[in-house]
Amino acid sequence: MTDLPMTVPAEGLPARVTIYEVGPRDGLQNEAGLIPTEVKAELIRRLLAAGLRMVETTSFVHPTWVPQLADAEDLMRMLGDEGRDLPVLVPNERGLDRALELGCRHVAIFGSATETFARKNLNRSLDEQFAMFEPVVRRARDAGLDVRAYVSMCFGDPWEGVVPIEQVVSVGRRLLDLGASRLSLGDTIGVGTAGHVTALVEAFRGAGTDVGDLALHFHDTYGQALSNVQAGLRSGVTTYDASAGGLGGCPYAKSATGNLATEDLVWFLNGLGIEHGVDLDALVETSTWLAGHLGRPSPSAVVRALSG
Numbered sequence: 001m002t003d004l005p006m007t008v009p010a011e012g013l014p015a016r017v018t019i020y021e022v023g024p025r026d027g028l029q030n031e032a033g034l035i036p037t038e039v040k041a042e043l044i045r046r047l048l049a050a051g052l053r054m055v056e057t058t059s060f061v062h063p064t065w066v067p068q069l070a071d072a073e074d075l076m077r078m079l080g081d082e083g084r085d086l087p088v089l090v091p092n093e094r095g096l097d098r099a100l101e102l103g104c105r106h107v108a109i110f111g112s113a114t115e116t117f118a119r120k121n122l123n124r125s126l127d128e129q130f131a132m133f134e135p136v137v138r139r140a141r142d143a144g145l146d147v148r149a150y151v152s153m154c155f156g157d158p159w160e161g162v163v164p165i166e167q168v169v170s171v172g173r174r175l176l177d178l179g180a181s182r183l184s185l186g187d188t189i190g191v192g193t194a195g196h197v198t199a200l201v202e203a204f205r206g207a208g209t210d211v212g213d214l215a216l217h218f219h220d221t222y223g224q225a226l227s228n229v230q231a232g233l234r235s236g237v238t239t240y241d242a243s244a245g246g247l248g249g250c251p252y253a254k255s256a257t258g259n260l261a262t263e264d265l266v267w268f269l270n271g272l273g274i275e276h277g278v279d280l281d282a283l284v285e286t287s288t289w290l291a292g293h294l295g296r297p298s299p300s301a302v303v304r305a306l307s308g
């Protein structure tokens, strides 16, 4: 690799960010073909070796809802000790029981900012989702686990269109009030733009949320993800979700395409001189290797540029 891109820091941005890798979960949950559990385990090990610390491994959801992740138990057993500190998705108490049985120490619940997506993704109404999450968060916290909470459809919803900012803040605050320690604001269908990101983060700040507890989770459907990251950085957000190679989507939101590619994010942060601890070459190599298993090239511009 060359020493590109040139590093030119910008005023007023955080010196360091955390990249929260969602490829093995958000990336693979949408794959049509079954991926062998050994390949998933190797992917996770390679991502850790590339310097990523938070790698979301799988979901303890109903196996018929997301067949691609039905091997969650096998995968966690295969990862052994290495897997226990890595976050997993749990929607309900049954999911939490499965995660606890395997010794998982970080769980993530996933709520919806809209009524329609709550029903489609969780089979619950907007209000009912909190009743489902309440015992999950309480029991997880009592057991000493860390709980992240996602909010989906924060910037727009394929069925409901524009989602009012107050509605997103209300759902997010309710999840934090249940006891979640961090909130990841999801642009599930990638329709957010920079000014909207600023307005949403500032609305959370105005409602008393510590911006340090927020993460931003962008899907790159309209090519806005990095511009949105820049807006997030300006507002002081220091955690960004991304998916190696730009894999991703949500099986219950057909218009959700790939997540922001981790490589694209790393290149962008390198240009700004913002520390992240990730080895870009190792990451590109991993995504190229995975693309071989999936039978198609990575959609990430940086992977394509560096692996060509």
Ligand code: HMG
Pocket (backbone or CB within 6 Å): 026, 029, 059, 060, 061, 062, 063, 065, 066, 091, 092, 094, 095, 096, 098, 110, 121, 122, 123, 150, 151, 152, 153, 186, 187, 188, 217, 219, 249, 250, 251, 252
């Ligand atoms: P339900 O059908 O309402 O479940 O599904 P239920 O509570 O009525 O239970 C029905 C049966 O399912 C019972 O079995 C339960 O034991 C079983 P029975 O007694 O009839 O034999 N069951 C389970 N089995 C295994 N694991 C479980 C589980 N729960 C119930 N956890 C449920 C409700 C939430 C389970 C279902 O809707 C579901 O699994 N949804 C998951 C959907 C999903 O994974 N979506 C993708 C992740 S979200 C996302 O990608 C967005 C994100 O990336 C951020 C962004 O981009 O916005 C995070």
Ligand code: MG
Pocket (backbone or CB within 6 Å): 026, 186, 188, 217, 249, 250, 259
């Ligand atoms: Mg997502």
